[in-house]
Amino acid sequence: MKKWNHTPAVFSKRSVQLLMAGLALVVSPGVHAIPSEQSxxxxxxxxxxxxxxxxxxxxxxxxxxxxxxxxxxxxxxxxxxxxxxxxxxxxxxxxxxxxxxxxxxxxxxxxxxxxxxxxxxxxxxxxxxxxxxxxxxxxxxxxxxxxxxxxxxxxxxxxxxxxxxxxxxxxxxxxxxxxxxxxxxxxxxxxxVKLPVPEPIIIKAPVRDKKSRDMTAQETARIKPVLMKLIAGGHDSCDEERLKETWQIARLDEKQSLVSASCWMGAYNSGDVYFVINNDMSSIPVIVTDSATSYDDGMVDFAMKGRGLGDCWSYKYWTWDGKRFVPSAIGDSGRCMLIRAGGAWNLPTLKTKVITH
Missing domain, CATH: 2.60.40 (Immunoglobulin-like)
Incomplete structure (x- = not known):
């Protein structure tokens, strides 16, 4: 990661609502918390x-x-x-x-x-x-x-x-x-004095599709109605007009895929909602986040401006470990002080060691 140009990762009200809705509906035996000292x-x-x-x-x-x-x-x-x-x-x-x-x-x-x-x-x-x-x-x-x-x-x-x-x-x-x-x-x-706490290790799993593609009409008809019900449980977390835009999908492995849709837009930031689904839709999808910017090769990320001038940012990354997308980096670039376009520092609150197979 670069010397970051991104303010503490700010969770929108939408994120909290949608995440809680997902947690209420999903109990995944493969989900585990990252052991880490509190920032x-x-x-x-x-x-x-x-x-x-x-x-x-x-x-x-x-x-x-x-x-x-x-x-x-x-x-x-x-x-x-x-x-x-x-x-x-x-x-x-x-x-x-x-x-x-x-x-x-x-x-x-x-x-x-x-x-x-x-x-x-x-x-x-x-x-x-x-x-x-x-x-x-x-x-x-x-x-x-x-x-x-x-x-x-x-x-x-x-x-x-x-x-x-x-x-x-x-x-x-x-x-x-x-x-x-x-x-x-x-x-x-x-x-x-206190000793350093080792960075949690995340084993990054390989994925079938490194990039997302537009969903076909058949995929949209089969998948979107199920996910729309889950979004509705998040108390109108996503804007209806944004959800009418084309949805995207990327295969994670032979059984699971990552689906994304445009969710919200502010004055100078926007966020997409991401789900992990079973390809046969045999189980309830899991919401990763409703505030993400992009997907690339098993990693979902979010970058948010602190203000329109772009002199302060926050960021968050999630990494696919074969079962779920695990938070792998969170931080910000410090105060909005017109010191650098993109922000002055990289101030992480969560650091992990991502190991690729």
Whole structure:
């Protein structure tokens, strides 16, 4: 998955209604829950915390909402004793660097004092060296003026909310009172902090059809009425006009297929409803989701804009394991701050390891 350009996966009211309707009707002996640690999300003022199911925590800080152009800093720490905190810095370039002159390498400024240029992290981001990062963390605690500056702009960064968010990060990973805590340090060693949780493993099953095709008239006549009854049980989850569009189907194996139909459309997002059916329609179909974007080679995905500008997204993936479509990735790209088209970061709440046969 790319460094994602997609906001926490937001489940629409339609999704909840339709899913509950499906669960009420379907009891599948092959269905099993993915064992995983509960993800944690927490926000205070200009900082957010997202800890995924492996106990890796990501704290994202931003400029204030009225500060243009904006900057964002991402602090990432894995669970376990003595794990380092990595940092990334991203400065607003929503239009793709349309400035009249190259921005150059940015400087870190604390209380109007330059701490030198940042290091390159990748094609989009920068990072602070060890001395800069130490000064940055001290500046957060002192509520100092923090800025980044390049040849084009100054980017005023906000530390408001950082103490609460970083304290929560320590709490989630069991570091409060230890020598490695970011906020409330103590004399305790980190030997007793929480360990990383392994990513759940999903064995991806092969599928007969890697792409969906339009259903034939005969398939539509046989399958659609059954699925329409299931949709009706979801309290008008899908728009009637959208359901009149051509439905699609893809064979998963010799006994089961994936059927999809256009379900809803908003101002700048849309969602399709997906079902797993027995080809002979001998059992009640199972609803995968009513908010998906596409199907490809055994994977259903959903990408949703947080707003029309497209500077923040959420995403979710489901992977076929031979019995059902299992949630395999959930996350978002951080706040809508006009930093990048597609969003600034990849902030997962669910991570899995998908293994292909």
């Amino acid at each position: 944690v999300s927490f926000s205070h003022k200009d900082w957010d915390l997202i800890c995924d199911n492996t106990l890796t925590c990501r704290a994202a800080g931003y400029s204030t909402s009225d500060s243009i152009p904006a900057a964002t800093v991402l602090l990432t720490r894995k669970a376990g004793p003595a794990t380092p905190v990595t940092n990334q810095v991203m400065l607003a370039d929503y239009d793709g660097d349309t400035a009249s002159k190259p921005p150059g390498v940015p400087l870190l400024l604390i209380d109007n004092h330059s701490l030198g240029t940042l290091l390159s992290a990748d094609e989009d981001a920068w990072k602070m060296n060890r001395a800069q990062f130490t000064a940055f963390m001290q500046a957060l605690r002192r509520d100092s003026d923090i800025r980044f500056k390049d040849n084009v702009n100054e980017y005023i960064f906000s530390g408001a909310g950082s103490s609460a968010v970083l304290l929560k990060m320590d709490d989630v990973q069991g570091r409060i009172g230890t020598t490695g805590a970011l906020v409330k340090k103590g004399h305790n060693s980190e030997s007793g």
